[in-house]
Amino acid sequence: MRVRLQAEPFDPGAESNAFLARARGAGASVTFTGLVRSLAGDPIESMTLEHYPALAQRQLETLAGEAITRFSLIDADVIHRFGTLYPNEPIVQVMTLAPHRQAAFDGANFIMDTLKTDAPFWKKEKRAQGEVWVEAKSGDDAAAARWK
Amino acid sequence: MKVLYFAWLRERLDRDSDEIDIPASVETVADLMDFLAARDEGFALAAENRALIRAAVDEELVDHDASVRGARTVALFPPMTGG
Numbered sequence: 001m002r003v004r005l006q007a008e009p010f011d012p013g014a015e016s017n018a019f020l021a022r023a024r025g026a027g028a029s030v031t032f033t034g035l036v037r038s039l040a041g042d043p044i045e046s047m048t049l050e051h052y053p054a055l056a057q058r059q060l061e062t063l064a065g066e067a068i069t070r071f072s073l074i075d076a077d078v079i080h081r082f083g084t085l086y087p088n089e090p091i092v093q094v095m096t097l098a099p100h101r102q103a104a105f106d107g108a109n110f111i112m113d114t115l116k117t118d119a120p121f122w123k124k125e126k127r128a129q130g131e132v133w134v135e136a137k138s139g140d141d142a143a144a145a146r147w148k
Numbered sequence: 149m150k151v152l153y154f155a156w157l158r159e160r161l162d163r164d165s166d167e168i169d170i171p172a173s174v175e176t177v178a179d180l181m182d183f184l185a186a187r188d189e190g191f192a193l194a195a196e197n198r199a200l201i202r203a204a205v206d207e208e209l210v211d212h213d214a215s216v217r218g219a220r221t222v223a224l225f226p227p228m229t230g231g
Contacts, residue, residue, distance in 0.1 A: 034231055049230070050154060050155055050158075051230070052152070052154055052204070052223060052225070054207050055204050055207045055208075055209070055223065056230075058207055058208075059209070080230065080231075091231070092230070092231050112231055115230060115231050116228070116229075116230060116231040117227070117228060118209060118228065119228060119230045119231070120154065120204070120223075120225065120228055120230070121228060121229065121230025121231070122154060122155035122156075122225070122226065122228065122229050122230070123229045123230070124155075133155060133156045133226070133229075134229045135227075135229070136226075136227035136228065136229050
């Protein structure tokens with residue numbers, strides 16, 4: 001299990017290939033990549049991700065560990081960026097390895113749903129009009145709650 | 149005790165931390181927020197909607213009724229929006 005927080009962009013395909021190269025006895029792998037979204041009708045210039053480094057590292061390690069135990073995964077990795085990000089850049093990548101597909105899907109889903117509400121990152125979007133903190137969505141709470 | 153602030157709470161307070169001596173009457177996260185609000189109108193305003201504020205004690209996410217006794221660091225912040 002590897003958890004990496006970084007300011008620099010990462011290459012989603014290269015990360016996925018490196019993760020798959022460590023597969024031993026796995027029959028399934030899921031890679032989820034979250035991107036900076038900018039809508040044509042309401043474009044953002046950039047996004048700043050603030051984080052609480054020590055707690056973020058710890059929370060993501062705990063979540064990945066929980067996913068491995070709960071879904072009997074062979075492995076789970078998380079990469080999460082912080083700092084300034086631009087439209088279409090990857091923000092987060094979650095990768096799971098399991099004997100079969102359902103566990104790989106469920107593990108990735110669990111990590112992402114729980115990360116949204118329980119990992120200390122805060123998004124601020126910059127538009128031509130100024131900067132605004134992204135508000136937490138009640139749908140995210142509901143998504144996290146279904147794993148409890 | 150060190151108190152850390154993040155995101156819009158940090159911006160509203162215009163500082164990212166405080167170093168404070170807390171009285172013995174402050175036992176929980178909720179008590180700590182009451183104490184901070186009583187000593188500083190800025191905090192009272194910034195954290196007006198107390199239910200929104202999340203907390204971590206010594207780098208562990210906790211509820212408002214968690215103890216802050218003997219804690220080195222308490223972090224206070226808005227709901228998280230990562231991923």
